Amino acid sequence: xxxxxxxxxxxxxxxxxxxxxxxxxxxxxxxxxxxxxxxxxxxxxxxxxxxxxxxxxxxxxxxxxxxxxxxxxxxxxxxxxxxxxxxxxxxxxxxxxxxxxxxxxxxxxxxxxxxxxxxxxxxxxxxxxxxxxxxxxxxxxxxxxxxxxxxxxxxxxxxxxxxxxxxxxxxxxxxxxxxxxxxxxxxxxxxxxxxxxxxxxxxxxxxxxxxxxxxxxxxxxxxxxxxxxxxxxxxxxxxxxxxxxxxxxxxxxxxxxxxx
Numbered sequence: 001x002x003x004x005x006x007x008x009x010x011x012x013x014x015x016x017x018x019x020x021x022x023x024x025x026x027x028x029x030x031x032x033x034x035x036x037x038x039x040x041x042x043x044x045x046x047x048x049x050x051x052x053x054x055x056x057x058x059x060x061x062x063x064x065x066x067x068x069x070x071x072x073x074x075x076x077x078x079x080x081x082x083x084x085x086x087x088x089x090x091x092x093x094x095x096x097x098x099x100x101x102x103x104x105x106x107x108x109x110x111x112x113x114x115x116x117x118x119x120x121x122x123x124x125x126x127x128x129x130x131x132x133x134x135x136x137x138x139x140x141x142x143x144x145x146x147x148x149x150x151x152x153x154x155x156x157x158x159x160x161x162x163x164x165x166x167x168x169x170x171x172x173x174x175x176x177x178x179x180x181x182x183x184x185x186x187x188x189x190x191x192x193x194x195x196x197x198x199x200x201x202x203x204x205x206x207x208x209x210x211x212x213x214x215x216x217x218x219x220x221x222x223x224x225x226x227x228x229x230x231x232x233x234x235x236x237x238x239x240x241x242x243x244x245x246x247x248x249x250x251x252x253x254x255x256x257x258x259x260x
Contacts, residue, residue, distance in 0.1 A: 005063045005079030007091050009054040016053035016063070024048065034071040042066070056083075056094035064098040068112070073119050081123060084138045124165070136173045140166055144180055156192050160184060164203040167210055174210065179248045185239040186251070190229035197228045215245045 003015030022030050024045050033039065042065050053059045064080065066072040083095035106112040124139070139162070147159040163184075166177035184196040201223040204211055211219055219242060226238040243250045 002075035002079040004053065005060070005066075005076045005083060005095075007083040007088065007095075009056070009091075012059055013052075013054035016051075016059065020048050035069045038069055056088075056090045060094045060098035061101070064102045067102050067116065068106075070115065073115070074122065077116075077119055078123055081138065136166065136169050140173055140176055140180075144176075153189070153191065156184070156187070156189070157195060160192070160196050160199055164199050167203055168207055170209075175248055178210075178246050179251070182239055182243050182246070182248060183251050185228065185242070186232060186236050193228040193235060197223045197226065211246065219245050 004012055004019055006012055006015075020043055023033060023036070023039055023043065043062070051058050051062065060080075060083070063076060066076045080095055080099055083091050084099070103113075103116070106116060143159050143162045143166075147156055150156055150159075160181070163177045163180045167174055167181075169177070181196055181200050185193055185200075187193050187196070201220055204216065204220060204223075208216075222238055222242055222245070226235070228235055240250045
């Protein structure tokens, strides 16, 4: 199931062919297939020959249906993560659309949403130290896009939490996560600025390798002593000081709502 959701067309098609052959093999039937009844409804024998699994537009809307089955959820989602970070435009587009459509379908079901989120976090933890894994890169990009110009407090708070977790990744992912957090330190909402400062403070104390020991004391002092609900001109000066200490570029002031 995982290979049937990944980015290489011929591998995906071959994996799907094997998967469906095993599912529908009846001389004799393969025993102990998890969720056999649900699988036969999702992938009826009559549809096997008509689906082109090498075509992203046909494959991903079907394979994402397996996310609703606990046994397959982790591996299918892991395969989708690879596809989301692929290089082929059609693969990225259809895998992303299919995943978002699935998420829209469960957004009013707390139990299903909780199970999905738990699996996503497990994948995150399992690949935490792999800075080149496409999951880290894609998650960062999606979170950045999701909160851009947003006025939704809960969404922004969730974004802060995700970016703080992403700081654990070394390399460019860490730098980009720190840059996003520095942007949020100058958000239009004082609550977002204060929450960002507090969570970055806790993150830097928790993960000691993020900031050099020679500047750590100064960084946490700026984070803790600055009145982040003060005027933006004052806040911006301290934010820029932090950027210099953290080794990330100072954000350029642009006439754009939400950040500075």
